[in-house]
Amino acid sequence: MIPPGRRAFRSLAVTIVPGAARLDAEGWQDVEARIEAALRTRPPRLRRGLRLLVLALEWSPLLRHRRRFSRLDDARRTQILDRVQRSPNLLLRRGFWGLRTLVLLGYYGRSEVRRSVGYRADPDGWAALMGDFPTGPEDGIEGGS
Amino acid sequence: MIDRAYDVVIIGSGAGGGTVALGLAPLAEQGRRVLVLEQGPRLADEEFTGEELEMAEALYADSGGFLTADGTMTLAFGRVYGGSTAVYTGTSLIAEPRVVESWGVPGLSHTDLAERSRRFAEQNNVHLLEPVEINENNTLFAAGCEQAGFEAQQFPVNVKGCRGSSLCNLGCPNAAKQGTDRVQLPAAERRGVEVVSRAEATRIEEKLVVVRVSAAPAGGKGSPSEWEPGEYRVRAGAVVVAGGAVGSPALLLRSGFGKRLPRLGEGFTCHPAFILVGEHSREITNDVGHPKSYYVDRAVEEGYVLETCMYFPFVTAKSLVGFGATNESFLRAFPRLQMILVLACDRATAGNRVAVDSRGQPVVHYRFTDEVVRALAAGTRASARIFFGAGAARVHVPLASPPELRAPEAGEIDERIRPEHFVAGTVPVSAAHLMGGCGMGSSAADSVTDSWGRVHEHPWLRVADSSLFPDSLQINPYLTIMALADRVAEAIREDAIR
Incomplete structure (x- = not known):
């Protein structure tokens, strides 16, 4: 989905998650690889549709603003995507929902990002957080209904 | 095509299939051949890492993002040894009398469901956390x-040795959650029931299941299937469909059962x-x-x-x-x-249903x-x-x-x-309590099965999962699924001694 419209895709991604603007080249590669991996198991028509949506969004402001999406300032980009997500056209809304989901997957799927937002879940649970974990009764039935 | 023969084939290993498997363990001990087919993989304990994306991919259908037909809701359901019991939080409630009574299924009483639910609550160590x-x-x-x-x-929950990882929905990394993957299936296997993973039932014919066994993908989680990859024709005296509220109606529809069962796929609900x-x-x-x-x-x-x-x-x-x-x-x-x-x-509503596309794949139509x-x-x-x-x-x-x-x-x-x-399509709605599609009732005109999960006009075929619900349960469904599946197992045991 990404190679032909990388610039367009990244400008959309940064509008959806402004923190993505801080990604370095390696970070972007990681985000894009996660998205490509997620799309690999999806039907080809879905991938085609998303590629088309990225390109359509990139060129859609040309008439009104005389610039491509990736050349607009943040406020205008936000305005455009807000219109798209509220569009009366369900196809457009769900297309944007799909794109948004993929961007969020690529970004928040990164362990660096999860750490940076303070996500602490650990298989060791209470022990990982506090060095100990509370114990309750492990057998016997209480309050089955 | 490889031929195999069993006395009973159970399709699915979740709350329904896993329960039937254990319920039929006495038959396996008597020498009857009982087989469970699970479409997903079987994971080793150390493969439950709690990593969000990799576990979602390994445990859920479509990584948990199965979309309804119009793309406005995602449905989450497990596709792994233990089905959705591997990925739920283990909350264990007994159905309300008013709900079961409102279903109006002849031969099904709340008293019976509640008694069976309590038994499974005990089996699964259900209790209130301190x-x-x-x-x-x-x-x-x-x-x-x-x-x-x-x-x-x-909520009463079914955990034993919970360390508080908070990662229940990604498969407990500490084997604490007492789903069918930890309780019923291992017990059934110890008693002679055979479980085959990565085995998709593609079609059901008269006393026969067509099965596709897949190879483990390179780099993916889970062990290889117990059977060699390939296509199988599995003959069975009885077939139990327990593939969940999306999988079961879809399998029966693509197998042609819809012609004589006009309600097949109808009545889908999901607690959006x-x-x-x-x-x-x-x-x-x-x-x-x-x-x-x-x-x-x-x-x-x-x-x-x-x-x-x-x-x-x-x-x-x-x-x-x-x-x-x-x-x-x-x-x-x-x-x-x-x-x-x-x-x-939500309530069962005309138009909200499971169908199949031209390739036989499930399509869920749902309108809010x-x-x-x-x-x-x-x-x-x-x-x-x-x-x-x-x-x-x-x-x-x-x-x-x-x-x-x-x-x-x-x-x-x-x-x-x-x-x-x-x-719709902007507000993110998802659902994990998928119900209906093979609803119980009195005849093919109003339902797909009777109150013992027997498919109308097909006495060798039964359903044992949440697709049996004629309408939504209005609470977390797994104990009720187990109770209904227990009835199915009981009926098959009775058939076996006749």
């Missing part, structure tokens, strides 16, 4: 309920839900401890149920409506977030009724009150525009949170 085990995400919910005038009830987050001014324990300890049941009065919940960064991010800096600021407050799940108690949207709005208003009652500084509510409410605006909850703000 106060010391309950995290602040949950205690704040209870406190907020008290402030806002709602009655919070504690969304996640709300509230931010507190201090860090709380949220992503540690069991995620789901309390609920508020307003099904009768307002058509919704609220549950505590805790999700992972990606799921949380995609559950917020909209995009941009405000959403990101909620994510950056992760250690301060409280979460509530709002579930609408006005009642569902009103219930989601009422649940959202209640949740906002609970968040603010618990002391939250701000709340993200999908049914307000803009979707952020701050504590000083708490007095505007009724004006700001409106059903009119529900826009």
Whole structure:
């Protein structure tokens, strides 16, 4: 989905998650690889549709603003995507929902990002957080209904 | 095509299939051949890492993002040894009498279901967590309920040795959750029931199941199938379909059973839900401890149920409506977030159904009724009150525009949170309680099976999963699925001695 419209895709991604603007080249590669991996198991028509949506969004402001999406300032980009997500056209809304989901997957799927937002879940649970974990009764039935 | 023969073939290994498997273990011990086919893989304990994306890919159909036909809701269901019992939170409630009675299924009583449910609750170590085990995400919910005038009830859960990883929905990394993958299936296998993973039932014919066994993908989780990859024709004296409320109707439809069963696929319900987050001014324990300890049941009065919940960064991010800096600021407050799940108690409605496409793949048609949207709005208003009652500084509510409410605006909850703000395809709705499609009843005119899961006019074929529900259960469904599946196993045992 990404190679032909990388610039367009990244400008959309940064509008959806402004923190993505801080990604370095390696970070972007990681985000894009996660998205490509997620799309690999999806039907080809879905991938085609998303590629088309990225390109359509990139060129859609040309008439009104005389610039491509990736050349607009943040406020205008936000305005455009807000219109798209509220569009009366369900196809457009769900297309944007799909794109948004993929961007969020690529970004928040990164362990660096999860750490940076303070996500602490650990298989060791209470022990990982506090060095100990509370114990309750492990057998016997209480309050089955 | 390789030929095999069994006395009973069970398709699916979740709450339904796993229960039938153990229920038929006495037959296996007597030398009858009982087979369970599971489409997903079987994972080793050490493969449950709690990593969000890799576990979602390994455990769920479509990584948990199976879309309805119009693309406005995602459905989450497990595709792994143990089915959805590997990925639920283990909340264990017994069906309400009013719900079972409203189904009006001849031969099915609440008393019988409740007795069987209690037996499975005992088998699965269902109990209430001690106060010391309950995290602040949950205690704040209870406190907020008290402030806002709602009655919070504690969920009984089926854990043993819970370390509080909070990762239940990604498969417990400590083998603490007592799903069929930990209790019924291993016990059944020890007693001679055969379980084959990566085995998809592609078609059912008269006393025959066509099965495709897949190779393990390179680099993927899970062991190779117990059978060599390839196509199999498995003959069976009895076939039990337990592939869940999407898989079971789809399998029967693509096998041609719809011609004589006009209700096949109809009556699909799913408790459409969304996640709300509230931010507190201090860090709380949220992503540690069991995620789901309390609920508020307003099904009768307002058509919704609220549950505590805790999700992972990606799921949380995609559950917020909209995009941009405000959403990101909620994510950056992760250690301060409280979460509530709002579930609408939808009812079986004409048009909401499971179908199959030209390739036989399941397609779920679902339209949000006005009642569902009103219930989601009422649940959202209640949740906002609970968040603010618990002391939250701000709340993200999908049914307000803009979707952020701050504590000083708490007095505007009724004006700001409106059903009119529900826009399908913009508001992120998901569902994990998938029900109906092979509903029980009295004849093929009104249903697919009888109260013992026997498919009308096909005495060798039974259904044993949540697709049996004639209408939504209005609570978490797994104990009821087990109770119904237990009836199916009992009926097959009785058939065997006739």
